[in-house]
Amino acid sequence: MEKLKRPVYIKAGTDDFFKKMRLEVNETVLKNSSLYVLNVVKSLGLLAAFFLFYACILFFGNQTPLLFLFYILSGITMIVLFINAFHDAAHGALFKKTKHNEWFLYVLELFGSNHWLWMRRHIGLHHAYPNVPDWDIDIKQSNIIRIFPNSPLFDYHKYQHIYMWFIYPLYSLNWIYIRDFKDFFGKKDNYVKKIVEKIPAQEVYRLFVAKIINLIYLLFIPMMFLNQPWYIVLLAWLSLHMCGSALGVVALVSTHVDEDANFPNTDEDGNLSATWALHQMIVTKDFSTESKLANFLYGGFTHHVAHHLFPAVGHTYYPYITPIIRRYAKEYDLPYTSYPFYHAVRSHFRMLKNKGVKENILMTGEI
Template sequence: MEKLKRPVYLKPDTDDFFKKIRKEVNETVLQNSSLYLLNVIKSLGLVISFFLFYACILCFGNSTPLLFLFYILCGVTMIVLFINAFHDAAHGALFKKQKHNQWFMYVLELFGSNHWLWTRRHINLHHAYPNIPDWDVDIRQSDIIRIFPNSPLFNYHKYQHIYMWLIYPLYSLNWIYIRDFKDFFGKKDNYVKKIVDKIPVTEVYLLFAAKLVNLFYLLFLPMFLLDQPWYMVLLAWIAMHMCGSALGVVALVSTHVDEDAQFPVADDEGNLSATWALHQMIVTKDFSTNSKLANFLYGGFTHHVAHHLFPGVGHTYYPYITPIIKRYAKEYNLPYTSYPFYHAVRSHFRMLKNKGIKENIMMAGEI
């Protein structure tokens, strides 16, 4: 893949708003140790809940309604666990000691993913260069969907705002059983290899081991133990992934890619026109920040601006950091957006519709 210059952010001046925000957050919000404990209890509770629901599949799965119910609960808990606990641990924000975060990330392998790979995708590409074409791999997934203005436009993209409703529920299946292998072994448009010179051999073995273990205990073992047709267990397993993915995609589409999204491009020398902190404010949005249910389910995604400015801080602190960010945004006339989740999702699909057709004079507003 063609080597590209890494984007370089503008250096902050002496009156940098983020220095003031960081100082206030450190002196006030981060002094509350109870929020750290809450995060740990929540994360461990989600792990226990997932395996309790899995045990219920094996104990009560001979009843078809209960089979589907507990598989779907596993799917929802799996996504909530990932969005909250694994996301924080990947940033070193769940436990105080980094080695404990690293140990906890190995639990992710039980869900079929590869924590080594995902951590590098998410932190070294998405967080380092959010919404920047050719760098933000979390947004640039495949040619099936067109989001970046510089991405190829194909005829079928005119329907992407329709067919993505059917594809998004397959997100976790694609991630675990297709995308991981493409990132490890693919050569075309392999964004991960921009930042990784060589993949450790142990991670290759772990990649295959995680997939096999995940399929064994979540799919094959229930097929073997339950008095259910194999295809019924398979359908329940698919329902698990589809329901979990549908819940999780709300977080993914609501924070960076709506119809007003910005996709800053570096100049020929690789320079960007904003500082790192200002860039995060420009390309990141919050949703449903006042909803306790949304905050519980989506963790650091509802208060996503706070997450991008303070990625090393646990998500339970974000509801107390966001008001500080909003105050400085108003004082410094900075961009800050927070939508109800339904508005954010609707805006995302409007964006898909707009990005799926060619621009014309009437749309561009200029000749």
């Protein structure tokens, strides 16, 4: 496939706000080593909790209520583990040594995903060009949903603010069993293949092996060893994905795609109209930053502006970075938004309703 011309940001000047902000963060917040230890302990604890709940499925799963309970707890822990630990490791922010982050990411394969592919999608496309049409494929995933102003408008999109309530709980199933295969083997609108020379053969093998292992231990082993009808175990397994996805989607829809979202386009030469740091603040939102529960569950997503400005920093540092960002936003008159998660979710579905009909050209949110 042909190579794409990558978007280009405006070069930052000597008085750029982010140069000063980064220096302050490095000299103050990042010197607190206890936050690094907290992140490691939390991540390993979540991993242990997942396998503890899985063991409970095998030991107590003959009782149907407990079977569903521990499958659901496994699903919630899986998503929290992904949002916190694996997300930080992918950015090289969980452990101090690169090789330790890489080793930890191989654990992600046990959950059916392929970390090589995900890093290219998430870091190579989403973080590099968040909300940029045709580049941020964390947002542009399927024609089932219309978010970008330049995406094709189909008749069924007028109902997307309704039917997406039922599709979002299938997010992890789509990720593991559909989207990964589309990105590995699909040819239509495959932006992953346009930014990599060639997908390594070992990753193709690992793709299949990871998904087979995931199905064996999460679905087939409980079917074989529990005194439960196969369809009850299947329903419990589906509840794992649906409950986990419902929790995870809150983070995904609350940070970039509300009704006031910006989707900056490039000019004819591929140039964007802002510096890299300003672009991150324009297109990224925070939610529920003061909630300890939300911060624990969603890690770097509640303080998402801090995450996009400091992606190589562990999420346990973000609650201490966000006040600095707010101060600079006020001092330099920069865009910054933070709202409760329920407002973010409501705003997202209002956006879906707006994007499901023909748009007023003055309301596209482009800069």
